Amino acid sequence: METAIPHLVEPHPVTGIPNGKFGIWLFLASEVMLFGALFSSYVLIRVGAPHWPPEGGLSSEVLNVPLGTFNTAVLITSSITMVLAWASCKMGSLPKFKLWMAATVGLALVFLVVKYFEYSDKFHHGHFPSHDNFYGIYFVLTGLHGLHIVGGIVVNTYLLTFGSKLWNVDREWFTNRVENAGLYWHFVDLVWIFLFPSLYLL
Amino acid sequence: MAEHAQSENPEEFKKHLGRYYVVFVALLCLTAITVGVSYLKLNRPLAIAVALIIATVKAGMVAAVFMHLISEKKVIYAVLVLTALFFALVLLIPSFTAYEGHHIITGT
Amino acid sequence: MSDHAHAEHHEMPFWRKYIFSVDHKVIGIQYAVSALVFLLVGFSLMMIMRWQLAYPGQPLPILGKILGDTAMPGGVMAPEFYNQLGAMHGTIMVFMGVVPLAVGGFGNFVTPLQIGAPDMAFPRLNMISYWAFLPGGLIMLASFFVQGGAAQSGWTSYPPLSDIAPAGQTIWCFGMVLLITSSLLGSINFIVTIVQLRAKGLTYWRLPFFVHAQLVTAFLLLLAFPPLEAATVLQLMDRLAGTSFFLPSGLVVSGEQLKIAGGGNPLLWQHLFWFLAHPEVYVLILPAMGIVAEVIANNTRKPLWGYRLLVYSVVFVGFMSFVVWAHHMFMTGMGTTMSTFFQTTTMIISVPSVIILTCFIMSLYGGAIRFTTPMLFATAFLPMFAIGGLTGLPLGLTASDIYLHDTFYVIAHFHYVVAPGTLFALFAGIYYWYPKATGRKLNETLGKIHFWASFVAINFVFMPMFFQGMAGLSRRLYDPTIYAHGRGVQALNVVISWGAWGLGLAQLVFIVNFFLSLKSGAxxxxxxxxxxxxxxxxxxxxxxxxxxxxxxxxxxxxxxxxxxxxxxxxxxxxxxxxxxxxxxxxxxx
Incomplete structure (x- = not known):
């Protein structure tokens, strides 16, 4: 039914990569520009403010640093489980892949649960995005990052369940898909690596 | 079309797994360091510099090892160089407004 | 590609084949037809608006009664409605008309064919792009029917005005998020397709110029659109969650201080907006240049003059288009260092544009030119784009921009680039590739009537605006006659309006030709x-x-x-x- 597209699985002779991997990297390039623009906005608003946070005090006193640190560790761990999931595919073991991928999804859920407690604590104290630009920036950046986590969970869960049927049809194709999902997931981790110190610690 | 997924020897491949664990431990250590440094209450410019340098090192390790950028194809490098260029440009936006505006107000 | 695929294709149900199709040709035609409809809508808004400018305060015949009392109390256009027409005209023409036609339409239909590919690299993603674009466009149009009407803060949606505008602005933001997402997904698809799916033997130096133009365009979309997406998200937060990213402290509206946290920066929006919107200008013009190159080479029956020079220029223009954005903001008090920098880059970017135009003109030299309808449009593109481009230079120089900024001169300048420039090139493309898409030619006689009528009318529309602008007439004025200097050039407004309505009539010829030739073209x-x-x-x-x-x-x-x-x-x-x-x-x- 679908037309056969060249280089769906086998790498292009000149670029050396299949279409999907090139596509995901281009997507990440646009994501870099998206988060870059938001980060830039954060810097601009922050240097324009007499105090940061505007209410006084320090970011590390307003936000929960232990929870943030814990979440950073969770995301880093989920990155390595993602790599190991891909490596299991490379080494030809679907059960191992499922194990590591389930761990990745689980850790992502842990991240979201912790984030939920952080958010609800802020809301409980009446600190909504409208409170001041510190909270505005905090909620926009972490909220958008959280949406990316949700997106990753959806993709990874698909690969873990229905998507893994592809393994029996074309192992290389499936391995490529896991690799692409992994690239995205590491990028989400990478964004958090910058967000955590700039929002919580500085 | 399929079946050369295992073209690389799985045993050969296993040897590379070690570096993923090394990076993982390094990332956790750097996270601890960056949080620890924040309790030292360094002055603002120094604190920013230290935190961002550590973050960049961590991001570099994730990109280089987890995302395999250390041995990637040329076309991806090309896209990323281009992106880095425009990313730098977008980060310059604050200096185009805040600082110039500041100059006008203070008359320098 | 096999006969097998071919046979199965006939068994596909209607909705898979024509509605949720993954075939790049069907998607290209979907994009093109939707974009043409949106262009017609956007142009109609302008034709309504031109009544108020030609005959300020007079009741609009017929339409005045139909549009109802909120928009047209007693048949006379309300100022708020005038602002909606202006803002939506710009948004529709740029984001829902020209870009989807040039990139979504021609890019989708022609690019895979020209590189010898069976389809785009990601056919399903291509379908998703279209189905993000169409709802985005439709909810934009639907915003006319919400309380307070559509967006009315100009197509640039500058805050704080846009932050405090009625609900239509929120819909504008949601519409933009969908349109931007559509363009981003599309650009990924184009780049991968062009790099990975070229036929055997089709090296970069053998690519048609049109494909080079699409490739550069795709990179512009990929890297310039995300900052606007970020800005739109921030504006949505300002409007819906009560943040103050673009609202400064102590903002007073209608004599009352707003109850906001403050501390935001309205200039932030302008930077993020123009970081996209200047490359966007080249997103509009580069595919148009690509089409003109194809049509000129074909109709002069000789190779393009300076093919490699054209390619180098188009890549250089792409690069430079990222470092000129602040020339839209000379009046914001950036300081002389920044102004000088952006003034210089703006002068530099005009060089490759002139090289491209020169190559096209040199291509005509010594050719045995066939003046077919596509060639007429492509030839007309050259002087029209030249007028548009050269009149941009005084705007890129800070000294003359102080006088000309936000006058009708600006309107005339960019419309010469986009309307008789880009749109004429797109018409050339339609006449040129219509036979490929439908198997029939458009009628040549009707095509020539369409061309000459449009060519004459469009110059009556935009040429007088230069004079109005140099007389100091500001853009976006509901009633230009409130100022003495506006009354001096008011007679020209009557000329312009009749020119615009004439231009509208000329497009009827095209519409008739489009449908007639589907049935009975050669x-x-x-x-x-x-x-x-x-x-x-x-x-x-x-x-x-x-x-x-x-x-x-x-x-x-x-x-x-x-x-x-x-x-x-x-x-x-x-x-x-x-x-x-x-x-x-x-x-x-």
Whole structure:
């Protein structure tokens, strides 16, 4: 039914990569520009403010640093489980892949649960995005990052369940898909690596 | 079309797994360091510099090892160089407004 | 690509084949037709608006009664409605008209054919792009019917005005998020397709110029659009969650201080907006240049003059377009250092644009020109784009910009680039590729009437605006006659308005031609224009999978009138380079 597209699985002779991997990297390039623009906005608003946070005090006193640190560790761990999931595919073991991928999804859920407690604590104290630009920036950046986590969970869960049927049809194709999902997931981790110190610690 | 997924020897491949664990431990250590440094209450410019340098090192390790950028194809490098260029440009936006505006107000 | 795929394609249900199609040709046509409809809507808004400018305060005949009392109390246009028309005209024309037609329409339909690919690299993603674009466009239009009407803060939506505007602005933001997402997904698809799916033998230096233009355009979309997406998200937060990213402290509206946290920066929006919107100008013009190149080479029957120079220029323009954005903001008090920097980059970017135009003009020299309808539009593009481009120079210089900024001179300048420039090139493309898409030619006589009527009318619309602008008339004025200097040039407004309505009439000829030729246009074979590029190796219209046999490329794209050959065109796909050789269908189908 679908037309056969060249280089769906086998790498292009000149670029050396299949279409999907090139596509995901281009997507990440646009994501870099998206988060870059938001980060830039954060810097601009922050240097324009007499105090940061505007209410006084320090970011590390307003936000929960232990929870943030814990979440950073969770995301880093989920990155390595993602790599190991891909490596299991490379080494030809679907059960191992499922194990590591389930761990990745689980850790992502842990991240979201912790984030939920952080958010609800802020809301409980009446600190909504409208409170001041510190909270505005905090909620926009972490909220958008959280949406990316949700997106990753959806993709990874698909690969873990229905998507893994592809393994029996074309192992290389499936391995490529896991690799692409992994690239995205590491990028989400990478964004958090910058967000955590700039929002919580500085 | 399929079946050369295992073209690389799985045993050969296993040897590379070690570096993923090394990076993982390094990332956790750097996270601890960056949080620890924040309790030292360094002055603002120094604190920013230290935190961002550590973050960049961590991001570099994730990109280089987890995302395999250390041995990637040329076309991806090309896209990323281009992106880095425009990313730098977008980060310059604050200096185009805040600082110039500041100059006008203070008359320098 | 196989016969197998071809056979199954006929069994696809209607909705898979024409509505949620994954075929790049169907999607291209969907984009093109939707964009043409949006262009008509956007143009109609302007034709309504021109009544108020020509005859300020007078009741609009007929339409005044239909549009109702909120928009037209007593048949006279309300100022708020005037602002909605202006803002939505700009938004529709740029984001829902020209870009989807140039990139979504022509890019989708022509690019895979010209590079010899069976489809785009990600057909399903392509379908998703279209189905993000169409709802985005439709909710934009629907915003006219919400409380307070559509967005009315100009197409640039500058805060704080846009932050405190009625609900239509929120819908504008949601619409933009969808349109931006659509463009981003599309640009990824284009880049991967062009890099990965080129036919055997089709090196970068053998690519048609149109494909080079699309590739650069895709990179502009990919890297420039995300900052606007970020800005739109921030504006949505300002409007819905009560943040103050763009609202400064102590903002007073209608004599009352707003109850906001404050501390935001309205200039932030302008930077993020123009970081996209200046590259966006080149997103509009580069595909248009690509089309003009194809049409000129084909109708002069000689190779493009300076093909490599054209490619280098288009890449350089792409780069430079990222570092000129703040020339839209000279009046914001950036300081002289920044102004000088952006003034310099702006002068630099005009150099490759002039090189491109010069190459096109040199291509005409010594050619045996066939003045077909596409060629008429492509030829008219040259002086029109030149006027638009050259009148931009005084705006790029800070000293003269202080006087000309936000006057009708600016309107005239960019409309010459986009309307008789880009849109004429897009019309050239429609007349040129219509036979490939439908298997029939558009009627030449009606086409020529369409061209000459449009060409004359459009100059009556935009030329007088230069004079109004130099007389100091500001843009976005509801009633220009409230100022003495506006009354001095008011007579020109009558000329412009009648020009615009005449232009509208001329488009009726095109609409009639478009539908008439679908039914009764002259049938064509594979290569009706005796052209050289790969899309002409396919049947008209091409079936699912495009090429009957895998195409192989043997030569450069524009080998016309090669000495010693029997025919005056040597197609890229012909091994001997001698005339209309075409790949033989397998099994004699």
């Amino acid at each position: 049938r064509v074979a594979e290569n009706p224009w005796n052209a050289t590029t790969l899309e002409w190796a396919t049947p008209s219209p091409p079936g699912h999978g495009n090429f009957l046999t895998e195409p192989v490329v043997y030569r450069e794209p524009y080998e016309y009138s090669v000495p010693g050959k029997a025919n005056d065109f040597s197609p890229q796909f012909s091994p001997e380079g001698d005339g209309p050789a075409r790949p033989q269908p397998r099994g004699g189908a």
